[in-house]
Amino acid sequence: MVFKAVMNGLIKAKAMPQISATERQALEAGTVWIDGQVFSGKPDFAKMFAEPYSKLNARERAFVDGPVQELCTLFDPHEVATTRVIPPAAIDFLAKKGFYSFLIPQAYGGLEFSANAISTIMAMLTSYSPLLSTLVVIPNSLGAAELIKHYGTQGQKDHYLPKLATGEYLPCFGLTEPTAGSDAASILARGVAFKNAEGKVQIKLNFRKRYITLAPVANLISLAFKLHDPQNLLGKGEDAGITVALVHRGTPGLEMGKHHQPIGDAFYNGPIVGNDVVIDADEIIGGKECAGQGWRMLMEQLAGGRAVSLPAGAVGGVRAAAAAAGAYAKVRQQFGMPIAEMEGVQEKLAEIAAMAYLAEGSRIYALSALDNGEQPPVVSAVWKAYLTELSREQAKNAMDVMAGAGVMQGPNNIIGRGYCSAPVAITVEGANIMTRSLITFGQGAVRCHPYAFKIANALEANDLPTFSSALKGWIGHMVTNTLRLIGMTATRGALASVPQIDGVTPYLKKLAWASTRYAYLTDMALINVGGKLKARQQLTGHFADALAWQLMAISTIRRYIAEGEIKEDLPLVQYAVEYSLEKVQRAFEAIYANFGNNLLGKWMRTVGYFGLRMSPLVGASRDRLVPVVAKTITKTDAQSARILGDLAMPKIDLAELDSDEVLARTKGVKRLMAAFQAVQAADVVQMKILQARRAKLIDKGSVQDMAAAALAKGIITAADKVLLDRANRLSLEAIMVDEFTPAEFFGKEGVTYAPGFECANVPNVGHGVAHDAPVEKLRVVA
Structure with missing residues (x-):
């Protein structure tokens, strides 16, 4: 009788969020994955980390290293971005090599790649040319091939899939x-x-x-x-x-x-x-x-599909930002030093590097789930919203590092287009505002909670036995979780039983503590807000933030374990997890502040908020990691290769660039990366000269003067001098920005300026070429 009265009261009060037919189909689609662990309040990290972790098979790796890399040599991305025309050779190559067929079974002429392989290819192509990548992403995402593959009649499969595979149907x-x-x-x-x-x-x-x-x-x-x-x-x-x-x-x-x-x-x-x-x-x-x-x-x-294409493009964007900003910071000098050695710049570089590591860990962990048969809608929504936003933030950080070189447009600006394009992915499949405030927690609170969906279904069906069983389970869950939270808070997570991993275990305890608090707050929100949850979008948005950053921290640690716990990567992991926990802490504070004006809301905003601030998840200790993390992308080695992942990079022969003619034709990424290589090759020489200057063996002066003095005194060899001269020459060229004649700037000859102005004595300047000719400013014509 008691449960019957409670059920009738909840139905009358519309205490649970109302679920429409279309929302029900969304809720019932796919599976609950590690998101359910977070909502449980007691995540089983050992179980999570034991799941399969995807790697490209030999056939997929050969395709990435072969046709994908080759495709990126068939055209100049700046020219394509400017003309908006993809060369016929690239179009033919796409069809010939099967770029439209990644989803399609081999029986129908497709390549039938794993989700990880498809995402890897998309990430590479998007970072190289967003225009080109759409020709690959769309045929291999939600659309004709995927829908026909899963739902089509046999006749539709036989007719359409082979022609979609070859590009006959676009x-x-x-x-x-x-x-x-x-x-x-x-x-x-x-x-x-x-x-x-x-x-x-x-x-x-x-x-x-x-x-x-x-x-x-x-x-x-x-x-x-x-x-x-x-x-x-x-x-x-x-x-x-x-x-x-x-x-x-x-x-x-x-x-x-x-x-x-x-x-x-x-x-x-x-x-x-x-x-x-x-x-x-x-x-x-x-x-x-x-x-x-x-x-x-x-x-x-x-x-599951939301976890593939858009996150892939976002990860490609973060990688590109890391590659460009790291190289530029090493090449660009100010105040007599590479800007990579300046603490302010290092803060930006460290965030870019750590977020590149985190983003790749998140990408592969989710794709591993897809390849293992999971279809997690909440995690997919999180990855779409938060990785695309993360990409936008790191593009902004890279722009800050590159400054004028990122602002001035032209073939040598390798970061500006990505920065300008960042809002595109954020708006696709629904703006991130909606994904954050409606989908993530709106679906997660109902679908991933251990009992909420069962109770909602029972209320809708007026099913007393199911309701009674689920409500008993929920009450037990709330009592247990509340007691666990008290113990976790008192010990700052020390009570959590987690895997023992050097340098990582304390973070797992913090994440277990965060999960317990998250589950407790979810219960409080469902009880306090109930059927009005969808209307409280500020509150649900903060819940989404807390969930997303817990999931990304877990993914970061999962990557570290899967790659064999490489100790030199531990600072990256620690930075990324502390960054994530800081985001979770801020989200918790916002949740406590937004519960409402009833008795529970007032308690949350006062006593609860005070306790939360007195015992935060993480302190202000991340600064200690900045110098070492920043350096991971200002060098070329196995670690930087892990951070940057699969990127389309040009082949560089430094000796070839000793020719002025060849160097003049070298633009964009190749020009910067050539300078990056040359500077690293000359690092030992630079150090010899620096030590000689400190020992007062040579006088302080320009780079050229000190090098000449060092050579004369035998401190460096003639071969050393060649390396240093090449580095200086390529560095100077790499920091030049593009210059345009009026005809080039306006796109036509005989430019007429605004009334009252004319242009005089402007030399014919090629793109990115320094010049000494005098230039008169625009002057008013009397």
Whole structure:
């Protein structure tokens, strides 16, 4: 009787978040993974770290080291970004080598790679050329190939998959509309089923889509629409629901080919409009039986798919930032020293390096889960939102390090395009604001909590036995977890039973403590806010932050263990985990401050908040790690290779660059990395000269004067002098920014300036070439 009264009271009060049909499909899609461990309050780290950890197999590694690297030699990324035209040789290469077929089974002509391999390739290509990468990412992400592979009829698989594998069909996915972005389930695209004159069931479509990547060049659309069937011709009722069907370019009434102009690299993206477009009902993916099943299909594939393409691009962006900022900081000198030796610059470099390590650990850990059969929607949402945001932050840090070299555009600016393009990934598949404030905790609190989903289902079904069992379990969980939190707080996590790993165990104890507090706060939020949880987006956003940074800290440690606990990487791990715990601490403080104005909320904001601040998860100790972590990306060795991962890097022959003609043709990444190599090769020589100056064996002067004096006194050899001269020459060239004539700047000859101005005596200057010719400023014409 007591449980019956409680259940009726909760139903009447709408105490649990209300779940719509589309939300239920999202909640039921995929699996609960390590996110469930965090919500439990007692994570089993030994179990987590025993899970398989993906590595590329021999076939995948050969593809990455072969065709992927070769593709990146077929064109200049700056030229492609400027002209927006991908060379025909690169287009042909994509089709010939199977770049469209990573998802497609080998039986249908595909390469059938693992999620890890697909993500690795996407990360490389996105860091090299975002425009090119869209031609690879879209065919190998949610869309025609993936949906047909999982849900298509045999006829659809036999017809479409081989042609998608070869690029004969170039797909795009039509979902987003002017009035349906993050709220994709509210699409207005409408399809009406009818019988034609021959008695065949067809669908008349009317829609307006936008932001569709590859739409201007695609010839096959996977179109999402709401299907209406007034005569129930498909047997799914009058309003069948969201459906996905294939629409071919050239179908009467279909308008496509216009371009949007995305910020940064203007990849192919545009609108699709349909006016009375008629298709056969057989073009529904999965056939007529799958009418109305489109939302379920999308949620099931997005459950894991969000962890692949966008996080891959984000990781590629962080790697590129690390490579560029580390090299530039070593090459660029100010106040008589490389800026890499300045503490302020080191703070930026350390964060970039540690976040590159963390991001790669997060990427591979999640992909390992996918390759092991998991489909974790909450973790996928976290990776999409937080890794793309992390990439934007590290692009900003790299811009700070490179300063003017990152601001002035041209072929030699290797970081600016990535910085400008960073918002793109953040808006795809719903803005990160929505992912953070609605999806992550909104789904996680219900799906990953040990009992919440069971209680919500029982309340909806008015199922007393299930409700009674789940409520008893929840009460026991809350009591146990509250007592655990008291003990954990009193001992600052010392009570936690965790694996013993040198240099890491204290962090695991802190993460166990954080998980216990997180589970406690989740229970308090569900009890205190309940059915209004979706409306309390500030609160849910802070819960999302706390969850995300716990997951990323765990992923960082998982990487360290999987790679054999390489001791020189321990400072990277410690920096990344302390950074993450600091984020978790801030999120907890914000949660305590946002509980509301009732009695529990007041207690949280006063007593609870005070206790939280008095015993934080982590102190201000990360500064001690900055110098050693910053240096990891200002050198070329096995450690920096682990941090940078798979990047498309040019082959460099330093002796070849002794030619002025060759050096003049060397631009962008190759120019900077050549200087980086040359400076490292000359480090020993620089040290000899520095020691001689300190010993007063030579007088202080310019680099050239001190080198000449050192050579004359036998402190360095002639070969040493060659290394030093080459380093100085290449360094000076590497820090030059691009220069343009008026004709180049305006894109035409005979430029007319604003009224009242003219330009005089401007020499014809090539890109990135220093000059001594005088330049008169613009002057007012009387």
